[in-house]
Amino acid sequence: MPISDWFQAREERTYIPVDSQRSAADLPDGVWVKCEGCKKTIYQRDFEANLDVCPGCGKHADIDAPTRVLLLADAGTFAETEADITSADPLRWTSGKPYATQLETAKAKTGLTEGIITGRAAIGGHPVVLGAMDFRFIGASMGSAVGEKITRAFELALAERRPLVLVTASGGARMQEGVLSLMQMAKTSAAAARLAEAGIPYVSILTNPTSGGVTASFAVLADVILAEPGALIMFTGPRVIEQTIRQSLPKGFQTAEFLVEHGFIDAVVDRRELRDRVSLLLDYLNPGGE
Amino acid sequence: MPISDWFQAREERTYIPVDSQRSAADLPDGVWVKCEGCKKTIYQRDFEANLDVCPGCGKHADIDAPTRVLLLADAGTFAETEADITSADPLRWTSGKPYATQLETAKAKTGLTEGIITGRAAIGGHPVVLGAMDFRFIGASMGSAVGEKITRAFELALAERRPLVLVTASGGARMQEGVLSLMQMAKTSAAAARLAEAGIPYVSILTNPTSGGVTASFAVLADVILAEPGALIMFTGPRVIEQTIRQSLPKGFQTAEFLVEHGFIDAVVDRRELRDRVSLLLDYLNPGGE
């Protein structure tokens, strides 16, 4: 998907329109969205101008990968890589909904070819490799294609000695690819460890939700780990834990703030400050001379 | 102190003789010691044959450094190094008992020149550098001389690519040398880190008691950490903690067994098995080719 299409893609996102007459191409003043935090209605235009952060309660709404790239990369600098990698259906999965159908639906819905976009970009003038996951695409779960794109992002960063910035959002492994999906955890972790050995910086930004095999692999192997306010970040989902331990979970469990307190995240950063923060971090973290 | 004098030194150790008529050179059958664990009396001869472990309750009595070396090193292999290093009195310390007097007393009492003995030795046929601290010598606290001897042990191990085995027992830093004593923690830790960089194995054996600045430096920077049963191992002593938190401490707090449970020690090993265990460990841990 070329960069020029993204603004359009952004327009096409499906919020919860209070006004169901919403027209995609040209938003009239009367289009509202409802904040999932405080439940108040907000002009969609104001909401988007505020980067989908509720002006009232600060709730960060989920955003898609193209929007994420727009928010992080310096204008006009993003050049997508590996855009032609997409999932095969290696196991011919038909349990529940056939995987092939799910893939087609996801592609049609998102205009993307997979659950992650990667490419070269600049952030605050720093040349980087940038990747952003898109939860709309089968929960941005990590199958072979996502694993391959992430691995290539690490390899590109290594080859060009560019810092890597990855924005995660994922339901975890893509079970429709069975054990091949599990193995992507090892593959991406190996690529991350290899980048670290070469002294190239890697900053990860965990957004809502990041879970399972993505959390337990490349996502947390970064030099600096940032997260958006309120983002849920976990290995095991809360329902499974509740079923196992037969008690309810503490308030705020598995939020970004909870994880900061427990020592796993460097900082919770407001989306509106993310680009500046990443840029500043990259001022400090220079790819070491090997 | 030459190795030949050690057997004699061992005879001269001051247990709590039930029979105060005890003669040092030739123990008659009537000499008993009292176990500090079960309070039962034991023939001293039986007790020593059992390596000062109570045959009844298994309590490991504290032993001195020469005995420790005898128990660990293959017979006749120990060759002391740096025997002529001893403490100066750099601060001319006179608070409480003058340091110079304490040093003289300790030397007279122990026949040692400092709170640690170091040397080349073999354990189960493995050439090693071996060090053992002696609590009788001003609590085997770490002043400049002890720090220097430990540092040289690390350096000798590095130079000759011999594994290092250190047996600790210490009250911590030697306050009579003020901040110079504190800095020995950094010096010995630097030496330990340097040895680790070179891939030379280092096994430490924590014995009763090991505390303060010794615990918080070279003692725990080993590849494998063993401890004797019941040994108290700590950073801060229990009285200071009780005074700070104003509550009493849980049973077994700061014992070797407590530390195993909390993940800090690889194994608690009976003194009677220590030599075999260290030898076996050294079968596995070969000094890596640099």
Place this chain on the structure above:
Amino acid sequence: MARAFVMEFERPIAELEDKLAALKRLDVSGEPELAAEIDALQVAIIKLRDTLYSSLSAWERVQVSRHPERPKTQDYIETLFTDVIELRGDRAFGDDEAMFAGLGTLDGRRVAILGHRKGKGTKENIRRNFGMPQPEGFRKARRIMQLAGRFGIPLVTFLDTQGAYPGIGSEERGVAWAIAECLATLTRLPVPVVCVGIGEGGSGGALAIGVGDRLIMLQNAYYSVITPEACSSILFKDPSRACEVAPALTMTAEDLVRLGLADEIVPEPPGGAHRDPASVLIAVREAVVRSLGDLEGQSRDEIVARRYARLRAVGVHTEGGV
């Protein structure tokens, strides 16, 4: 062997065995028909088991892999290795008994050993948390990986877990971080790594010590991105359709060999490894020794580069429309 546990699909066998046991309790002297019936039943049991086990479904294999009498990591360690030294603790929080870590000697080779450790019996299982490690277990494993790497000691791992323990403490103490750090360390470890799937191989908790240069799978062991029950729960809001999704998940030893992820399968006797542990232990020993032999003589750089290439090849995607 006392029959304490019957797997669903072995019910028909169990019924015949009950019948046989009842007959055996009778006095057969002067009752040649009874004796003949006993003989016939014994043959029938063997034949039925052979038939059942000649084509076990994925879900049936999962059940076999979980059989309580199945040989456990501890059995392998005690039987295969001599001079075993357990090394405990993560140097940060605790010692997790669900994860074994140590050193041992196998056929004269000195190796480091890691393994998920299920217990035998309820008490031991509780202490070992049914083989489901918490962050401490993974951090201990990582520490021993690093030790092996530092001293050039090959690593052998035994996989037998449903996965990392899904509890509050696990999340609070960063189980995802602990697993990821294991993976980063293990995938770059400059010594040969041989992994053996002996029973369950559930998700990230298995993977954390399950990536190496060779993967040996017992015939009825599984290795899966998710347990069939959990997968069924997600797809159908109903865990009981595990038998349907198990084959789709490609989790059996055969699946893994077909996908190029496992290198060899150690056959199990009809009825599963617990019916003849000695033969299985011997076969595993042979396979591990052979694998270690194959991996000998490489430089540290070669080992790491080959493992990366092996991992790099994992996965099937479409590229450029192909």
Place this chain on the structure above:
Amino acid sequence: MARAFVMEFERPIAELEDKLAALKRLDVSGEPELAAEIDALQVAIIKLRDTLYSSLSAWERVQVSRHPERPKTQDYIETLFTDVIELRGDRAFGDDEAMFAGLGTLDGRRVAILGHRKGKGTKENIRRNFGMPQPEGFRKARRIMQLAGRFGIPLVTFLDTQGAYPGIGSEERGVAWAIAECLATLTRLPVPVVCVGIGEGGSGGALAIGVGDRLIMLQNAYYSVITPEACSSILFKDPSRACEVAPALTMTAEDLVRLGLADEIVPEPPGGAHRDPASVLIAVREAVVRSLGDLEGQSRDEIVARRYARLRAVGVHTEGGV
């Protein structure tokens, strides 16, 4: 400035100040004698303070180093640095607010920053545990040291702690191990390290971030193997003889320079750093910038070798009877 806290040895000054305040509340118009007395008192206060501070004892300096209004790590970070990014967490158990860790820019130089963080006021002090780190704090510090080493970022540390927190949790979570690992990392860190003693420098808890290529001490800061109270408790079973043992412990900035452990002293105004924080902050800034400049341009190997040589020379012993 509100006088909230009076140090024992400043009582005479406080009394004069009280008197002065009382006089000032009177109406001095048409009372030239009163005005003259006020002037005289003001001069007397200044002279008395100058006299007292011209020869502070070690124990008096310890009191000054603990003054609640004394500039804290946070003040140095906020004043000296721009573009500060705090980095939190030990990646294993928690984030310890008694230890600051982050990145910042000082006179155009990008550095990593560590510092013991006492609070201001009771509430903040409780959150920050009065600047006494637990194992998490040291593990966070070590993580940031490693980050600095990886990316070649010089490290600046600010020391201000009575020591590691002596609690059950500290021991349970291995505070000794955490400190030792800091020391191992810090002493071998391949980037320039500049340490600044700004207040208290108590024992291993200070040392864990207090070893480097330069040690700058504020005039009234201390660095000691043990607090004078604790030393007095050990020697005399009585903490109140701290004033006697303080000089013996060789803990003042001057002692450290004399022993070759500290490189320079940043003078404080009479009354201590809190009487004129701006001048002290400026002087510290100047000293740190100069030290960083001095340490520039060395290779990683040179840095590590020189630091080892520096540490190697620490200590005074007798050898061969000399």
